[in-house]
Amino acid sequence: MARITLDPITRIEGHLRIDVEINGDRVIDAWASAQMWRGIETILKGRPPEDAWSFTQRFCGVCTTVHAIASIRSVEHALNVEVPLNAQYIRNMMIAQHSVQDHIVHFYHLSALDWVDIVSALKADPKKTAQIAQSISEWPGNSEKEFKAVQEKLKSFVSTGRLGIFASGYWGHPAMKLPPEVNLMATAHYLTALDYQRKASQAVAILGGKNPHIQNLVVGGVATALNTENVATINMERLAFLRTLMEESRAFVQNVYYPDVVAIASAYKEWFGYGAGVTNYLAVPEFPEDTKGTQFALNGGVLFDANPATFRVIKDHRDEYLIKNINENVDRAWYRGEESLHPWEGETKPAYSDFQENGKYSWCKAPRLEGKPVQVGPPAQILASYLSGNEKVKKLVDGTCKQVGIGLKDLHSTMGRLAARAIRAHLMADLSLEYLDKLIANVAKGDTDYANHTEIPVGDYRGVGFHEAPRGTLSHWLVIKDKKIHNYQAVVPSTWNASPRDGKGQLGPYEASLKGNPVAQHDKPLEVLRTIHSFDPCIACAVHAIDPEGKEITRVKAL
Amino acid sequence: MRTLIFGAGNLLLSDEGFGVHAIRYLEEHYDLPEEVELFDGGTLGIMVTHKLEEAERIYVLDVVDAAGEPGKLYRFEKEEIMLDRLPLKMSPHQIGIQEVLFLTEMRGTCPERVSLIGVIPGSLEAGCELTPPLQGRVAQVAEMVADELRADGLEVRRKAHNGD
Numbered sequence: 265m266a267r268i269t270l271d272p273i274t275r276i277e278g279h280l281r282i283d284v285e286i287n288g289d290r291v292i293d294a295w296a297s298a299q300m301w302r303g304i305e306t307i308l309k310g311r312p313p314e315d316a317w318s319f320t321q322r323f324c325g326v327c328t329t330v331h332a333i334a335s336i337r338s339v340e341h342a343l344n345v346e347v348p349l350n351a352q353y354i355r356n357m358m359i360a361q362h363s364v365q366d367h368i369v370h371f372y373h374l375s376a377l378d379w380v381d382i383v384s385a386l387k388a389d390p391k392k393t394a395q396i397a398q399s400i401s402e403w404p405g406n407s408e409k410e411f412k413a414v415q416e417k418l419k420s421f422v423s424t425g426r427l428g429i430f431a432s433g434y435w436g437h438p439a440m441k442l443p444p445e446v447n448l449m450a451t452a453h454y455l456t457a458l459d460y461q462r463k464a465s466q467a468v469a470i471l472g473g474k475n476p477h478i479q480n481l482v483v484g485g486v487a488t489a490l491n492t493e494n495v496a497t498i499n500m501e502r503l504a505f506l507r508t509l510m511e512e513s514r515a516f517v518q519n520v521y522y523p524d525v526v527a528i529a530s531a532y533k534e535w536f537g538y539g540a541g542v543t544n545y546l547a548v549p550e551f552p553e554d555t556k557g558t559q560f561a562l563n564g565g566v567l568f569d570a571n572p573a574t575f576r577v578i579k580d581h582r583d584e585y586l587i588k589n590i591n592e593n594v595d596r597a598w599y600r601g602e603e604s605l606h607p608w609e610g611e612t613k614p615a616y617s618d619f620q621e622n623g624k625y626s627w628c629k630a631p632r633l634e635g636k637p638v639q640v641g642p643p644a645q646i647l648a649s650y651l652s653g654n655e656k657v658k659k660l661v662d663g664t665c666k667q668v669g670i671g672l673k674d675l676h677s678t679m680g681r682l683a684a685r686a687i688r689a690h691l692m693a694d695l696s697l698e699y700l701d702k703l704i705a706n707v708a709k710g711d712t713d714y715a716n717h718t719e720i721p722v723g724d725y726r727g728v729g730f731h732e733a734p735r736g737t738l739s740h741w742l743v744i745k746d747k748k749i750h751n752y753q754a755v756v757p758s759t760w761n762a763s764p765r766d767g768k769g770q771l772g773p774y775e776a777s778l779k780g781n782p783v784a785q786h787d788k789p790l791e792v793l794r795t796i797h798s799f800d801p802c803i804a805c806a807v808h809a810i811d812p813e814g815k816e817i818t819r820v821k822a823l
Numbered sequence: 824m825r826t827l828i829f830g831a832g833n834l835l836l837s838d839e840g841f842g843v844h845a846i847r848y849l850e851e852h853y854d855l856p857e858e859v860e861l862f863d864g865g866t867l868g869i870m871v872t873h874k875l876e877e878a879e880r881i882y883v884l885d886v887v888d889a890a891g892e893p894g895k896l897y898r899f900e901k902e903e904i905m906l907d908r909l910p911l912k913m914s915p916h917q918i919g920i921q922e923v924l925f926l927t928e929m930r931g932t933c934p935e936r937v938s939l940i941g942v943i944p945g946s947l948e949a950g951c952e953l954t955p956p957l958q959g960r961v962a963q964v965a966e967m968v969a970d971e972l973r974a975d976g977l978e979v980r981r982k983a984h985n986g987d
Binding site for chain 2: 304319322366417
């Protein structure tokens with residue numbers, strides 16, 4: 265029996281510690297511990313509800329836009345406000361483009377190096393690399409010249425001992441098995457990917473007035489002035505630029521990112537057999553397409569034990585089953601209180617007591633649905649839409665399964681999460697352009713409304729803002745008393761997934777997903793990183809003080 | 824020459840937001856020429872690589888986790904950041920500003936001149952305000968940057984109506 269502590273797990277926002285117990289070469293138990301207190305909700309108490317969205321954008325380091333959306337929806341839900349079509353379309357485009365950016369960065373920069381051996385790319389034949397790349401995609405950048413240039417650059421960095429960002433990789437690890445040519449292809453795309461995440465980011469900036477930290481939300485709509493003739497507003501020229509940006513990032517997602525995931529998944533097929541973990545899923549419907557929020561492009565639903573017979577549709581964001589059945593448990597988390605509390609009654613009272621394997625060990629609360637742990641994220645959204653009979657999703661998922669040679673049940677896995685994310689990115693890129701067309705058509709019809717002006721009334725109100733973010737279902741829970749925020753709780757995707765054990769001893773999704781994982785080398789637990797990174801962990805505290813003294817930052821302790 | 828002043832940090836965690844506070848201070852108190860961009864980068868790291876690549880000269884304003892009293896200023900130049908004179912991992916994130924700079928160097932797009940001005944935080948507790956020792960540093964760092972922009976031949980003026 266051996267014990268490995270990874271602290272912190274790198275390539276994420278915030279501090280996450282993972283402990284695994286190993287018997288031979290298999291993980292038999294795991295603990296996920298958030299190492300930082302997120303008491304940010306307390307800042308919101310007493311503030312005007314209409315301002316909450318601009319504060320909540322700073323909750324997390326990466327997903328600024330998603331918290332703004334969930335927050336504004338929580339106020340709109342509390343006050344029963346309709347949102348004009350133009351505002352829905354503009355918000356939908358921001359949501360979709362933010363997802364495109366997020367998924368590109370997640371795959372290439374936050375997880376690909378768990379599968380791609382950069383150092384091995386030095387041995388590749390650029391000509392063969394180009395042949396392989398051209399056989400899977402018509403991307404014009406897949407030329408011998410391009411691959412050779414990347415390899416030269418890589419060589420010059422390695423020869424001066426400056427591998428920089430790549431220095432901490434597990435190069436030459438026995439679990440790395442791509443041929444040098446595929447490693448070179450992925451390395452080149454890793455560098456190019458930055459140009460396309462930028463395009464998606466620029467699109468969000470055009471729509472949101474600023475990115476990061478969009479500026480254009482108001483309760484009841486958006487503040488974006490729409491005037492196709494006026495240069496100072498979203499006019500035809502801005503819309504044309506937006507289209508170009510969205511088409512370019514779509515081309516990258518569909519001709520590079522998606523085929524790369526298919527290629528890597530096909531080479532590591534055994535990883536569809538590891539990392540399933542908690543197979544209860546939750547997704548909320550996303551991309552409202554009417555003012556009342558009753559029609560959505562992608563479906564929501566709940567699924568237990570990977571069993572399609574248990575599938576329950578979540579029709580809209582007012583779903584009573586969902587609103588009533590979410591609780592957060594703190595039995596094993598560093599907070600005071602014993603009961604599981606509903607988010608509207610949620611408390612945030614820190615009580616730190618060191619890492620206690622059999623007691624409290626995380627700053628992360630344990631959200632539960634009907635008292636059960638639940639996995640959120642792209643697989644949940646893809647499964648919910650698939651099981652709801654969404655034609656577009658079915659076609660994409662079936663196509664991916666056929667190409668890789670897997671079945672739907674294989675999505676419950678480490679590699680399944682990467683594949684579901686690539687499928688989702690594909691959908692997001694398409695939907696962005698659909699909403700651009702819908703916006704233009706709606707404005708052309710003469711509808712120029714973009715906000716329902718809303719004053720916060722005196723009285724007591726409760727609301728919840730649901731949003732299906734890149735990492736999964738996000739909800740902001742708000743209690744308003746006399747025009748001020750009385751309570752505010754954010755139940756974020758990573759608290760669902762990174763949750764510790766609860767009062768009943770049920771493991772959270774990260775923890776459960778590690779059980780049964782192989783670990784070839786105890787001092788280089790690459791396989792643990794693969795599974796944890798597949799969730800796109802982001803534990804949302806976003807403290808990032810720079811440490812020039814060179815304190816040991818990542819510690820792998822094999823006992 | 825395009826100059827980017829990049830304020831990093833989380834506004835909701837008191838001193839962690841120093842870089843963003845400094846950007847806001849510059850916005851409020853200085854008239855800057857068009858070629859200087861103030862950028863509230865928050866904590867996005869790699870998601871804002873392109874902002875760094877668009878500039879020829881960068882100032883990163885941030886907090887540093889170093890020995891010393893809260894409010895102590897540190898300054899590093901590109902050479903120190905890039906040539907391993909500083910330990911590789913400056914940020915607890917795998918991909919922080921330093922890693923992003925490495926990445927841009929590999930892409931051949933890293934600006935010639937990069938300076939990091941960092942201050943030691945006193946508190947990282949939840950809160951929107953800086954602690955007193957850091958409050959005192961905001962104007963100082965702003966004036967330091969303004970002076971350097973002037974030395975580069977740029978026209979930088981303090982706004983008359985905010986003459987505190």
